[in-house]
Amino acid sequence: MPLIEEPDLMTAPDLTTRVPRPRRMSRSLAVQLRLSVAAVAICTVIWWVVGSHSYFWPKWVWLPLGTLSVAHASLREVALRTTGRARLLALHGWIAVLVILFLTVVWTFADPGDRFWPRWVVFAFFLSLIVHVALARPGRRRGASDVERVLTERVDELTRTRRGALDVQTVELRRIERDLHDGAQARLVALSLKLGRAEERLREQPEAALLVREAHRDADLAIAELRELARGIAPPILADRGLAEAVRALGRRSGIAVAVRADVPRRLPPSVELAAYFIVAEALTNAVKHAGTPTHPATATVTLDVVGATLVVQVADDGPGGANALGSGLAGLAQRAAALDGTFTVGDLGSASPGGSVGGTVVRAELPCG
Amino acid sequence: MGDRGPRSGASAGDRLRVVLVEDNVLLREGLTALLREHDVEVVDSLGEAGPLAAVLDLATARARVDVAILDIRLPPTFTDEGIRAAVALRRTRPGLGVLVLSQYVELAYTAELLAAGSAGVGYLLKERIGDVREFLDALRRVAAGGTALDREVIAELVGARSAAAGPGELAALTAREREVLALMAEGRSNSAIAATLVVGPGAVEKHIANIFAKLGLPAVAADHRRVLAALTYLRATEPA
Numbered sequence A: 001m002p003l004i005e006e007p008d009l010m011t012a013p014d015l016t017t018r019v020p021r022p023r024r025m026s027r028s029l030a031v032q033l034r035l036s037v038a039a040v041a042i043c044t045v046i047w048w049v050v051g052s053h054s055y056f057w058p059k060w061v062w063l064p065l066g067t068l069s070v071a072h073a074s075l076r077e078v079a080l081r082t083t084g085r086a087r088l089l090a091l092h093g094w095i096a097v098l099v100i101l102f103l104t105v106v107w108t109f110a111d112p113g114d115r116f117w118p119r120w121v122v123f124a125f126f127l128s129l130i131v132h133v134a135l136a137r138p139g140r141r142r143g144a145s146d147v148e149r150v151l152t153e154r155v156d157e158l159t160r161t162r163r164g165a166l167d168v169q170t171v172e173l174r175r176i177e178r179d180l181h182d183g184a185q186a187r188l189v190a191l192s193l194k195l196g197r198a199e200e201r202l203r204e205q206p207e208a209a210l211l212v213r214e215a216h217r218d219a220d221l222a223i224a225e226l227r228e229l230a231r232g233i234a235p236p237i238l239a240d241r242g243l244a245e246a247v248r249a250l251g252r253r254s255g256i257a258v259a260v261r262a263d264v265p266r267r268l269p270p271s272v273e274l275a276a277y278f279i280v281a282e283a284l285t286n287a288v289k290h291a292g293t294p295t296h297p298a299t300a301t302v303t304l305d306v307v308g309a310t311l312v313v314q315v316a317d318d319g320p321g322g323a324n325a326l327g328s329g330l331a332g333l334a335q336r337a338a339a340l341d342g343t344f345t346v347g348d349l350g351s352a353s354p355g356g357s358v359g360g361t362v363v364r365a366e367l368p369c370g
Numbered sequence B: 001m002g003d004r005g006p007r008s009g010a011s012a013g014d015r016l017r018v019v020l021v022e023d024n025v026l027l028r029e030g031l032t033a034l035l036r037e038h039d040v041e042v043v044d045s046l047g048e049a050g051p052l053a054a055v056l057d058l059a060t061a062r063a064r065v066d067v068a069i070l071d072i073r074l075p076p077t078f079t080d081e082g083i084r085a086a087v088a089l090r091r092t093r094p095g096l097g098v099l100v101l102s103q104y105v106e107l108a109y110t111a112e113l114l115a116a117g118s119a120g121v122g123y124l125l126k127e128r129i130g131d132v133r134e135f136l137d138a139l140r141r142v143a144a145g146g147t148a149l150d151r152e153v154i155a156e157l158v159g160a161r162s163a164a165a166g167p168g169e170l171a172a173l174t175a176r177e178r179e180v181l182a183l184m185a186e187g188r189s190n191s192a193i194a195a196t197l198v199v200g201p202g203a204v205e206k207h208i209a210n211i212f213a214k215l216g217l218p219a220v221a222a223d224h225r226r227v228l229a230a231l232t233y234l235r236a237t238e239p240a
Helices: A027-050 A059-081 A084-110 A119-136 A144-201 A206-233 A236-241 A243-253 A270-291 A328-339 B025-037 B052-062 B081-092 B107-114 B126-130 B132-143 B151-164 B175-186 B190-197 B201-215 B223-237
Strands: A257-263 A299-307 A310-317 A343-348 A361-368 B016-021 B040-046 B067-071 B097-102 B121-125 B147-149
Touching: A027 A059, A059 A084, A084 A119, A084 A144, A144 A206, A144 A236, A144 A270, A144 B025, A144 B126, A144 B132, A206 B126, A236 A243, A236 A270, A243 A257, A243 A270, A243 A299, A243 B107, A243 B151, A257 B151, A270 A299, A270 A310, A270 A328, A270 A361, A328 A343, A328 A361, B016 B025, B016 B052, B016 B132, B025 B040, B025 B126, B040 B052, B052 B081, B067 B081, B067 B132, B081 B097, B081 B107, B097 B107, B097 B126, B097 B132, B107 B121, B107 B151, B107 B223, B121 B126, B121 B132, B126 B132, B132 B147, B147 B151, B147 B175, B147 B223, B151 B175, B151 B223, B175 B190, B175 B201, B175 B223, B190 B201
Parallel strands: A257 A299, B016 B040, B016 B067, B067 B097, B097 B121, B121 B147
Antiparallel strands: A299 A310, A310 A361, A343 A361
């Protein structure tokens, strides 16, 4: 099954390359240019075909359409290349230039013999620019918009690198599990095999056979412990079969009755699956510890849902409620969720259940999963 | 998938012939040595599942192959190649026993393996091999068309069923009957169950009859079918 943004398991992702900003023409500008060129071409053809070649009337189509296209393209460039106060001044100046040019061309087309009437507009813009510069000059301190820009860029970068760091961590954990599997665990299994074969050859020597049998048992215990350890680091079933199947396995092993309702239509980013898995694991452990009594064993319900771009994980038990949200186990879960920019809440169900007990704890995490 | 009856023309003393797929060299050599010491012919041992079909074609041209023993984590991705190869083998070579070995057992894989029927399939933790007699018994069981499921996966099922069930279901069984149920689900024969629990075969038959009655299981004769019956019962609380 394809994973979203699965990092190459052999190499860590390169966190130092920056994504360059795309320098393509904007779609609206491209559309406008195409329409303008089409309109201009059509008018020129009509003029040429109609035949009265004295007065080039298409120039009145060329002018506004050309001005609009030039204005669109140039103003967008100015806006992209500048920020803050400099941007306002640049836009102001460039608009002045465009308007004056436009009016000059109109004056040229209309009747150049007349006095240069656009001069009034020139004068007005000149004044406005002087006023603008004068107001912007004194104490050219960093405006609020500059600070905002820097902060926004920093937040974007931190979000990107944090997600990258978590993905690296997940890949690392899987590598550790794999190293354990191929290394120490495999050696212990081979050791256990050898001890089994040795036991067979010691039927005539019961004392030695006993020692070897005990050594064999110790090896098997070590194997089982390593297996549990590996499951606590990066459970193989999670990587191979996904979150829903891994959570079902958690439910079966928990020791209490656990109903799992999973509606996860696709594989999620590895760091999200891992965090969700450990959240469910800890919540179930909590339920086993606190929610049951000898006469009324706890039951729990785990739900997994993908709502839009968010994974919603919920573990509810039917115990007495009153969970301490700052208890060390649950506090760690809040951190896991926060590291992924998610939310984490612990609360009481609050309503009386048909069995007569009041309460019940609900652990809920919402994790963005893009 | 049809019933996999006793191997035609084979007697109980016939040498087993197996093909082994395990990428860890230490384990491959250890397992090969152990098998050869116990009169099992290792026809070929591979480090990955790719060439398996070709190897099996070659080998079966000379003489039957009884069991393919597969590790789960194999190249190239080291995730579940072995399970996928095993499931494919169940489909393409129904007469071939398939024994999957792994350093961890998961019910999800058990279900995938059993989906094509419970005849001639096994799924064991690798360390079980160290218990030589039991491992060879499991291997022969699979070769003969029976079932060999690891006790850890059965224990997980029984535990989950006990937790989920209300009073009057698994709770109605005595502790001894629950033991027998678990051993049945692993695929053991009556005599093997009797040996494991150190009781007489008659006692085992009585226990089994009680279990079937109390749980309302269909009365079936063949071992591998009763494995399915036991497993179906144990899995009854799994969501669809």
